[in-house]
Amino acid sequence: MNPNSRIVIAGIFTVVLLIYLIRLFYVQVLNEQYKLSANNNVIRYVTDYPARGLIYDRKGELMVFNEAVYDLMVIPRQVKELDTTEFCRLADISKEEFIRRMQKAKKFSRFKSSIFEKQIPPEQYALLQEKLYKFNGFYVLPRTLRKYPTKSAAHALGYIGEVDEKLIAKDPYYQMGDYIGISGIEQSYEKELRGKRGVRIVMVDVHNREKGSFEDGKYDSVSVAGEDIMLTLDAKLQAYAETLMQNKAGGIAAIEPQTGEILAILSSPTYDPNIMVGKARNKNYALLSTDPYKSLFNRAMMAYYPPGSTFKLASALSAVNEHIVGPGTSYPHSFVVGSKSVKCHPHPPIALEGSIQYSCNPYFCNVFRSFVDNKKYGTSENGYRVWREYIMSFGVGKKIGVDMPHELPGLLPAPEFYDKIYGKGRWKASTIYSLGIGQGELGITPLQMANITAVIANRGYYYTPHIVKAISGKPNTTRNLSEKHSSKVAPESFTVVIDGMQKVVEAGTARVARFGNTVICGKTGTAQNPHGKDHSLFVGFAPRENPKIAVAVMVENSGFGATWAAPIASLMMELYLTDTITRPDLEKRIMEGDLLKDYPLPGTKIKIAPPAKRDSVWQETEQPVVLTENKKQN
Amino acid sequence: MRKQTSIFQNIDWLTVSLYLVLMFIGWISIYAAVYNEEHSSILDISQNYGKQLLWIGGSLMIAIVVLIIDARFYDAFAYLIYGLMILFLIAALFLSRDVKGAHAWIEIGAFKLQPAEFAKFATALALAKYLSLLEIKIEKIQTKIISSLIVTLPAAIILLQNDTGSALVFGSFIFVLYREGLSQNVLIIGFFAALLFVIALMVDKIILLQIIAALAAVSVLLMRKTRKNIVTIMLLAVASAAVVMSVSYVYEKALQPHQKQRIDVLLGKQTDLKGAGYNVNQSLIAIGSGGISGKGFLQGTQTKFDFVPEQSTDFIFCTIGEEWGFIGSFILILLYLGLLYRILFIAERQKSAFTRVYAYGVASIIFFHVMVNIGMAIGLLPVIGIPLPFISYGGSSLWSFTILLFILIRLDSYRTFVLR
């Protein structure tokens, strides 16, 4: 045994505790900042909320900013006797309300601060601030509200709300009182927009006045403002499209084909995003969510519509690329399955280009059969599989990966779906021919329709459609936006189909879409709607060479594609390409058109996943498919 | 050999008094820490202070039981108690529910016990038993290995329970080994290993390894006279490198994110007020705001509820610092120092090696707890959640410290009967 060890051990004990005493002497006695107790000061932890990032359109027009408001906070333990009458007058509440709120705050905690009155506007704050020194335990916390000067793009922008306990449990970053994006890009770019919260520790004297920061702000953390975002949207085009769609239900997406940038995306009916802000949000949300037109439902990305005749483009491209049809291919002007037959309307004899121009149903049923039942695939199942892969390469039947939340994949059944219904090997093209003309078990969102159009405009590829162009002035790299997605259709296969689309506008069903000298390529469509009037559709891009815009317009319950959808798309193209409108009469007719008054209420059925039952679809297609758009409407 | 007549005969009343005073300070501090006007009765058992009173009552009964039991029992059954505790620890590993990421509790009915707390006195007993065997010589390598095994086995299981703080406590037995003849180099090496550990957390490991290599090279150049020096230097360098590597491994791989964060904050790598640094900052502010004489009983404003978390358990010292000021902190530290000195004094008056070793174990454990708990409250050590002996809220810790201390008091009261 080491005789000194007992002294060494006792020495170590003594030295350590002596160091602690010195440290305590420094912290408790020497350190000036801790003289709080002498003045009976209290320390207050003030959350420093960061300003949420601003949002601009592609040209720099401000679309979302923050407006200052103030939360009145209370720490019940620090509240001393006060003139309640005066206080209630300043806070604009009744005495009963004051008592109720104080009790609620006490119940939450006597020592923690809780919100006494939310979102006090700046004018009222100015009055309150002057008298606040009289009310110990009360202080104001600067907060912000989102404001939307353009009053448009509600679905795309989304909205924010306060976090709840469930969210806090899920993500430890958040704490009570924080805002979080709940939908739209407010949600998908939450991390970029929210910034970083800070905390200030301030000393407050007996007169409820802040006496500066504690320990010179040594323990403070500064909030960092959120990043500003520049959208790909064109605010003017967006607002214009929304005006055209007023009193109509449907969805629109417009894409710049060369980049995948979304120029406009909307769901109608829409709402003024300013109503989803602040104290009124809950009430307005409740109103909107019971609205029979489903204004909250983002049709542009979530509604499954049968694409109707617009789908003939993708169908034709696939067949051309597989050398199943060529520019000179023609078919007998009928398509008969058992007792049913697909009828058409009178038009001159046609080949492929004309079939698009005249939107010939029997022709495309035949094309579909030639493809699916083609001997080179062995079985119809294999044929359908190849056909489906073509369609999927246009971004259909899967999520495209847009940088907004709640995108749905659409509906494009796998062969196994039909195996289940008919049995393996017991179905062929004639069983499912309606797919060839965009009916049947197809569900495509307006965004996907616009993307197909962008693929055609680009002659074979697309970039993932996206809505955020730049973050903090730097190109958006949070998503993979530079990857070129090639369709399975080779560039040379597009010519004949694009020729047909040009004819549709020049001499076909969409002549209403012409303006100026711009060469527009498009295709109308009418999607059958068992619940009311048909849905009106138009897809198109312009100009033909070096296209700048690809649009898909879907107007529910409006009847003919040429009457509503094509003019809307055309006016949008004209505004975007030329910045003027040369057809005020057309514009007036569209803007004033009220289709909602005939909207089948209540309980309007919009096809949303899960897929429609086979029975109902069959009933639809059992009736002869008559393309009403071909009746001399234009 | 005389016969012992009363259990209170030869009892060291000074130690018992210090014990009672500390427990009383604990109780009123817990009352102050969680005090609110709605539950102002200090006897309200729905509140922590009411419960603590029950724990204190239990402690007194346990103390009496410990005193009644024949002193020879602790010697005779030291290994058995140790073995049972090890089984208990392993059981806790599998039976417990997850409390804040730590598998450290066993529930028996309404009681929640923390076996890690009770493993401390069991280990002290086993180590005392082993080192007091006549044939044992600390110089023998075999003795060193077995002693370290006795200490590291429970520590390792507790580490598996994710209770890093309690596991570290077992490191304090190094004082016991040192007192029993282990070279003082062990203490020095231990100190430098701890220092290296902290440096390894702060400095990039590649740079640190280069520095070690450079130092070793220089030392070899300077002291190349004897071959033994060179070998020693090389061994030290390799050992240091091993510490650095293992630290970086533990830090990157083995530590839970919250533990990592706590270390980062202490080292100033990260200053997230709402995160791990929050505890330290709040407790410093609370303690500092106490000034010289404190704000007075129940007058603390910073140590209520939200400002300092885990107020009645790991951060109870804040309440004392805020309400009683520097004077209060000073007295408390003196009380601990007094208790430690008294235990060391008791240790040195023993004829029985068993009691002496055990006493050093008791002093080491209490010292380590006090050092770490107050050290973290005043921002000198990382936030490691271990209780302040006799003061922090909690039955397991209070009872285990009571058993730890009263076994010593019992053994001490028996000292005059021991001939060995």
Ligand SMILES: [Zn+2]
């Ligand atoms: Zn036809």
